[in-house]
Amino acid sequence: MTAPDRTEPPPPTRRGFIDWLIGLGFTGWFASVAYPVVRYLAPLSSSAGGAVRLSAEDLAKLDRGQFVIVRSGEARVIVLQVDGALRALDARCTHEGCTVQFVPGERVVWCACHNGRFDLEGRVLAGPPPRPLGKWIAAREADGGVVVTRGKA
């Protein structure tokens, strides 16, 4: 083989064209193997959580001044009762995703993992969380039950 001329691009050859075709074939072959694997690994998006009705056990806990955490789809919601008013917030801390808890003595929602603190509206009071907790609506029904639904952003 002779060294290619540096000043002019080498003329297209049949060899070069076939190499290009083979390369394209391999790329397509690789992509057709990789695509199903990538799709397989990504989980199906779960249905968005709808309204959740609290169980009798949860209601009893609320009446005792304790907080409860319920699941709505993939979301976790913390429900608490302060001065007779119901409140519901996203239970997943916006910092690193730990589950928060209510500290009645200090009237704060607290995350034990990295010491993030939120007020009862979900606003950040202290610590590293970058965003407030998402709001949910906890409403008392006519029959005394409590239903939790996602709040407007």
Added chain:
Amino acid sequence: MSQARRGRVLDWLDERYGLRPLLDFLKHKEVPRGGHSLVWYYLGGTTLFFFTVQIFSGVLLLMYYQPGEATSYESIRYLTTKVPFGWLIRSVHCWSAHLMIVSLVAHMFSTLMLKAYRPPRELTWVSGFLLFAVALGFGFSGYLLPWNELAFFATSVGTDSVKGVPLIGQWLLEVMRGGQDVSINTLYRFFALHVVVLPLSAIAIIGLHLLFIQRQGMAPPMVHQRHATARQGLKFFPDFFLRDLLLWLLCLTALVTLVFLMPYGPRIPGIDWELGKKANPLAPAYPGIKPEWYFLWIYQLLKEFPPHLFGLEGPQVALALVTVLLLTWAVVPWLDRRAAREQPSPAFNDLGVAALLFIGFLTLKAWDIGGLRPGQAGLPDAAASARACAFIALGAGAAVTLLRFVLARHRWFVLSGAALLQVTLHGLAGVGYLAAGAISVALAAVAVAVLRRRTPREAAAP
């Protein structure tokens, strides 16, 4: 077997597979002598020993472990309470995992101090770095498998930081977790990683690591560290190999002693494998949740970052910083251009010490040392803890510096000095952790620039 018969078996095999060249090679294999202590050549071997223990004990654990929402926790509880010696196998697996990390880290730092990574052995360092990453992956994925509370939250936090990766963060998070949140699907994925993907990767990379070492031989001491009367190397077979075996026996003894004295670990947060309560995704995280000790510095760094910095979210910046630090560590052989020319490179010795001080201080602080008073309820006092940890770090830093100055005749302390300055500013003067870090880095940069100007140019000439 008699000598003659052994010879005949060897001949028979040699006729078919040509073993003689291999035997000759092994006969002539040597470990370099005539410089620093031989101790440093054994640490890779002890890491390999603990890895072998992991494979054996792991296979035994697999005989009883059943991944699943209703079985993961229960099968481990059954294993440790009912199965004869089940507690022993689990404890060996846990202790050996921690000892393997200790041995690996010691091996890595000794490689750094001796500059064994200098050309032509750059890729041995890189493959070792990959093994370090695989070992951390083993620790992280194995932590979740008992499906207890501690594992659940540690994994929630650990995987959550992935969302900070630009563009593909959310996708990556869901792929890792098998959903939005940590669930039993996460456990299935981690199980596959822990018992199939990571072991295969580890064995492949260990093979490559050893192949590099076989082809190139172990790194000799650097020219300035060699004794004037350089001695002949130590024969690998049988001299070094038998010493290796003896050391492995000692490691096994130490492992078994620890297992019997403390079957559930030393009960320090991050080195504790009491099963505790079963994971409950609807229970709030409780105080004192800590990842394993070798992740504590990252855990603490996440705490030190404010919610927002440079228009990004705090955890994102922390993750970026850790990535940059680890990548820098991976390419040290190319950064250390003086060692490549067989010249002393004191800055990289100092880098190792600085890294240990940096990680050590964060780890101490993650344990809230000095911040918890006996009998006192509530949150640890962060400022008191920072002060106590700063005193410990300064004490250790002063001792190490003195030893280096007197024994190793080191004279370059810019980076370790910067690490200690940050600790002092933060712990004793009350400056914020990041501000103290920025001041220290800036001063270190100035000091390096001044030193470069003052050293004769010949040092930079090839």
